[in-house]
Amino acid sequence: MNNQQQHQKTMERVQQGLDRRYRKERHFRWLGLGAIILGLLFVSFLFITIISNGYTAFQQTYVKLDVFYDPEMIAPIGETDPEVLSRANYGGLIKASMRQMFPEVTNRREKKVLYGLISTGASYELRNAVMSNPALIGSKAEVWVVADDDVDMLIKGHIDLRLPESDRRIKDNQLGWIHLLQEQDRIEKRFNTTFFTAGDSREPELSGIKGAIAGSFFTLLICLTIAFPVGVAAAVYLEEFAPKNRWTDLIEVNINNLAAVPSIVFGLLGLAVFINFFGLPRSVPLVGGLVLALMTLPTIIIASRAALKSVPPSIREAALGIGASPMQTITHHVLPLALPGMLTGTIIGMAQALGETAPLLMIGMVAFIVDVPGSVMDPSAVLPVQIYLWADSPERAFVERTSAAIMVLLAFLISMNLLAVWLRKKFERRW
Amino acid sequence: MNDTSTAKTGLQSEAGAAMKQNRTAEGTVGEVYVDDPRMTCRNVDVYYGEKQAIFDVSLDVGKNQVISMIGPSGCGKSTFLRCLNRMNDTIDICRVTGQIKMDGQDIYDGGLDVVPLRASVGMVFQKPNPFPKSIYDNIAYGPRIHGLCDDKQHLDSIVEKSLQRAGLWEEVKDRLDQPGTGLSGGQQQRLCIARAIAVSPEVILMDEPCSALDPIATAKIEELIDELRENFTIAIVTHSMQQAARVSQRTAYFHLGKLIEVGETDQIFTSPRHKLTEDYITGRFG
Ligand SMILES: Nc1ncnc2c1ncn2[C@@H]1O[C@H](COP(=O)(O)OP(=O)(O)OP(=O)(O)O)[C@@H](O)[C@H]1O
Ligand SMILES: [Mg+2]
Numbered sequence: 001m002n003n004q005q006q007h008q009k010t011m012e013r014v015q016q017g018l019d020r021r022y023r024k025e026r027h028f029r030w031l032g033l034g035a036i037i038l039g040l041l042f043v044s045f046l047f048i049t050i051i052s053n054g055y056t057a058f059q060q061t062y063v064k065l066d067v068f069y070d071p072e073m074i075a076p077i078g079e080t081d082p083e084v085l086s087r088a089n090y091g092g093l094i095k096a097s098m099r100q101m102f103p104e105v106t107n108r109r110e111k112k113v114l115y116g117l118i119s120t121g122a123s124y125e126l127r128n129a130v131m132s133n134p135a136l137i138g139s140k141a142e143v144w145v146v147a148d149d150d151v152d153m154l155i156k157g158h159i160d161l162r163l164p165e166s167d168r169r170i171k172d173n174q175l176g177w178i179h180l181l182q183e184q185d186r187i188e189k190r191f192n193t194t195f196f197t198a199g200d201s202r203e204p205e206l207s208g209i210k211g212a213i214a215g216s217f218f219t220l221l222i223c224l225t226i227a228f229p230v231g232v233a234a235a236v237y238l239e240e241f242a243p244k245n246r247w248t249d250l251i252e253v254n255i256n257n258l259a260a261v262p263s264i265v266f267g268l269l270g271l272a273v274f275i276n277f278f279g280l281p282r283s284v285p286l287v288g289g290l291v292l293a294l295m296t297l298p299t300i301i302i303a304s305r306a307a308l309k310s311v312p313p314s315i316r317e318a319a320l321g322i323g324a325s326p327m328q329t330i331t332h333h334v335l336p337l338a339l340p341g342m343l344t345g346t347i348i349g350m351a352q353a354l355g356e357t358a359p360l361l362m363i364g365m366v367a368f369i370v371d372v373p374g375s376v377m378d379p380s381a382v383l384p385v386q387i388y389l390w391a392d393s394p395e396r397a398f399v400e401r402t403s404a405a406i407m408v409l410l411a412f413l414i415s416m417n418l419l420a421v422w423l424r425k426k427f428e429r430r431w
Numbered sequence: 432m433n434d435t436s437t438a439k440t441g442l443q444s445e446a447g448a449a450m451k452q453n454r455t456a457e458g459t460v461g462e463v464y465v466d467d468p469r470m471t472c473r474n475v476d477v478y479y480g481e482k483q484a485i486f487d488v489s490l491d492v493g494k495n496q497v498i499s500m501i502g503p504s505g506c507g508k509s510t511f512l513r514c515l516n517r518m519n520d521t522i523d524i525c526r527v528t529g530q531i532k533m534d535g536q537d538i539y540d541g542g543l544d545v546v547p548l549r550a551s552v553g554m555v556f557q558k559p560n561p562f563p564k565s566i567y568d569n570i571a572y573g574p575r576i577h578g579l580c581d582d583k584q585h586l587d588s589i590v591e592k593s594l595q596r597a598g599l600w601e602e603v604k605d606r607l608d609q610p611g612t613g614l615s616g617g618q619q620q621r622l623c624i625a626r627a628i629a630v631s632p633e634v635i636l637m638d639e640p641c642s643a644l645d646p647i648a649t650a651k652i653e654e655l656i657d658e659l660r661e662n663f664t665i666a667i668v669t670h671s672m673q674q675a676a677r678v679s680q681r682t683a684y685f686h687l688g689k690l691i692e693v694g695e696t697d698q699i700f701t702s703p704r705h706k707l708t709e710d711y712i713t714g715r716f717g
Contacts, residue, residue: 243523244523312560314556314558314560315560315562315563316521317518317521317554317556317560318556318560318561318562318623318626319562319572320518320521320549321516321518321549321553321554321556321627322549322550322553322554322572322573322576322626322627322629322630323545323546323547323548323549323550323573323576323577323630324546324572324576325546328576332572332576333562337563
C-alpha cells in the first residue's frame with residue numbers, strides 16, 4: 001500500500017467518525033443550555049413569587065377623617081405643655097369622628113367593630129400633629145389616618161368575599177361602612193412610609209424594617225471592623241512570613257475546615273463564650289457581629305491569601321532587588337495589588353453574614369423588639385431574623401411584609417455583590 | 432564615583448598570563464582571580480533542599496568590568512548570580528555555603544544586613560518587571576526607601592539622571608506620570624536598569640536581560656551595558672554567545688553546576704581550553 005492510499009484510508013476513517021464527534025458536542029451543548037435555562041427558571045420563579053407577593057406592602061390604605069380637635073378632650077385652647085398634650089385621649093377624637101360619620105351605629109358592640117376600621121396607630125398621628133402644633137386645638141381638619149390591616153387587605157383584594165361571614169376577618173357590616181367611605185372618596189392607597197421608618201410591631205400596618213436594617217448595619221459594622229483587619233493580618237502572616245512547616249500546614253487545614261463549619265455552631269460558640277463567659281448582653285449587635293466575624297473570618301483569610309498569591313513574584317523580586325525590606329515589599333507593593341481581591345472576598349463574606357440567621361437565633365437576636373437600635377449595645381433584630389419572625393405571624397398583612405422585607409434584603413445583597421464585581425473589574429490585572 | 436584607575440583589560444590579561452598556573456582554582460580552567468576584584472567568591476556550594484545546584488565555584492568579579500556567564504540551560508547560572516545579592520534568601524529551601532566577599536566584606540556574614548547589600552548590588556531580571564506605578568515612582572522608589580534624596584528637587588534630579596544613563600530620558604520625559612507598565616518591552620527593561628542605578632549601586636547583576644526583547648531593543652541594552660561599565664561592575668547571564676562576546680571582558684562557562692572555564696572573553700571564544708567549553712561554543716552542545 002503506498003502513501004497516497006494510506007492517506008485516503010485515514011481520511012475515510014476520520015470522515016466516518018466526524019459525524020459522531022459533532023453529535024456528541026451538540027448533545028453536550030444542549031445539556032449545558034438546558035441546565036442554564038432550568039437554573040434561570042428557578043431564579044425567575046423565586047423573584048416572581050417574592051415580588052408579586054411583596055410589592056403591595058409598599059402601599060398602605062389610609063382613611064380620611066374629619067377630626068375636631070376638641071378642647072374638652074385634649075386640653076384648653078392655648079395649652080402648650082407637652083406633658084399635658086401627650087397624655088390626652090386622642091383615640092377619643094377618632095372615635096368621635098367615626099361616630100359622627102356613622103350616626104346610625106349605636107350598639108356598643110357595633111361601635112367597637114366600627115372603631116376597629118382604623119389602626120390603633122392613628123391616635124399617635126393625631127398626638128404628633130397636636131404636639132408639633134398646639135394651635136390646632138379647637139379647630140377642625142381633614143386628616144388621613146392609617147387604616148387597620150384587615151381593611152388594608154380588603155382594599156388590596158386579599159380577602160375572599162365568597163367565604164361565609166364567620167370565616168372572614170372583615171364582617172358584613174364593616175363591608176357596608178367601607179363601601180360608604182369609598183363612595184365618599186375617603187379611602188386611598190398611599191406609599192407606605194411606615195414600612196421604612198418604624199421598627200417591628202404587633203400591628204402589621206404599624207410595623208417596619210428600620211429597626212432590622214439598623215440592627216443589621218450595626219452587626220455588620222462590628223463584623224467588618226473585626227474580621228477584615230484580623231483576616232488580612234492572618235493572611236499576610238501565613239502567606240508572607242510563616243515558615244512552611246507542619247504547624248502552618250495544620251493551621252491551614254483548620255482554617256479551611258472552619259470555613260465549612262455549619263453556622264449554627266458559631267452561634268453556640270458565641271452563646272457559650274460571649275454571653276455566658278464574658279457576660280455580654282443577649283440580643284445585641286455587638287455579640288451578633290462578633291459571632292458573624294468568627295464565621296466570616298475563614299472566608300476572608302482564604303480570599304486574601306488567594307489575592308496575595310496572585311500577585312506576581314516578579315513584583316516582589318523587583319522590590320527586594322533594590323533593597324526593600326520584606327515589610328516594605330509587602331506594604332508598598334504586594335498589599336496594594338492584593339487589596340481589590342481582598343476587598344472582593346470581604347464583601348462576599350459580608351453579604352453572607354448579612355443573610356445569616358441561624359447563629360443569631362442562638363444568641364437571642366430573635367426577640368420581638370419595637371425600638372430602632374441606636375448603638376451596638378441596644379437589643380435589636382436583623383433583616384433575615386425579621387423575615388423569619390414575620391413569616392411566622394398569622395396575619396395576612398405580614399405575608400406581604402415578609403416578601404417586601406425579602407426584597408429589601410435581596411436588594412442589599414445584590415448591590416453588595418455588584419460592588420464586589422465592579423471592584424474586581426476595575427482593578428483587574430494591572431501588571 | 433568608582434576609582435578610575437582600574438587596570439585596562441589588556442594590562443590585566445598580561446599580568447594574569449604571567450601567573451596563570453597558580454591562579455587556577457581546582458576544577459576550573461583559566462584565571463579565576465583578578466588583581467582588582469569587586470566581589471570574590473570562594474568555594475561556593477548551593478543546595479536546593481537535598482539537591483546541590485552549584486559545586487565548589489570560586490570566581491572573582493573585577494571592578495568596572497563586565498563578566499558574562501554562559502552555559503547550557505539549568506547549569507546554575509541564575510543560581511550563582513542570585514548568590515551575589517543574596518536573592519536566594521527568598522527561597523526557603525535554598526542554602527549557600529562558602530565565602531562571598533564584596534570589597535573585602537563577607538556578605539553572608541551573620542551581622543550583615545541584606546538591605547544595604549541589595550542597595551549596593553542591584554539586579555535586573557529576565558522579564559522586565561516595572562512596578563505598576565508611574566515611571567517617576569518606579570525610579571524614585573529606591574532612593575525614597577533608602578533615604579537618598581534630601582528634597583523633591585534632589586529626587587527629580589536623581590530620576591532624570593538615572594533615566595538619562597539608561598538612555599530612556601528622551602523617550603519618556605514628557606510622560607513621567609504614566610504607568611511604567613505601559614512602555615514597550617525594551618523600554619521597560621531600560622526602566623528597570625534605570626531603577627537599579629538610581630540607588631547608585633556598585634554592582635549590577637543582570638539575568639538574561641534581553642531574552643524577552645527584539646534585536647533592536649537588545650542592541651540598545653547592549654550599548655547601554657557598555658556605557659554603564661564606566662561606573663558600575665556588571666555580571667550578566669546570557670544565552671547568546673554573540674552578546675557575551677560583544678559586551679563582556681571576561682566570560683565564565685558553567686556546566687552542571689560547576690564552573691568549567693573562566694577567561695578573557697576573546698580567549699574563551701577563540702581558543703577555549705576545556706573540551707566542554709569548546710563543544711558549547713562551537714554549538715555541539717547546549
Ligand atoms: N527554586 C528552586 N528550587 C529547586 N531547585 C531549583 C530552584 N531554582 C533552580 N533550581 C535548580 O537548580 C539548577 C540550576 O538552576 P538555574 O535556574 O540556576 O539554571 P540556569 O543556568 O539559570 O538555567 P537557565 O539558563 O534555563 O535559566 C536547576 O537544576 C534547577 O532545577
Ligand atoms: Mg536562569
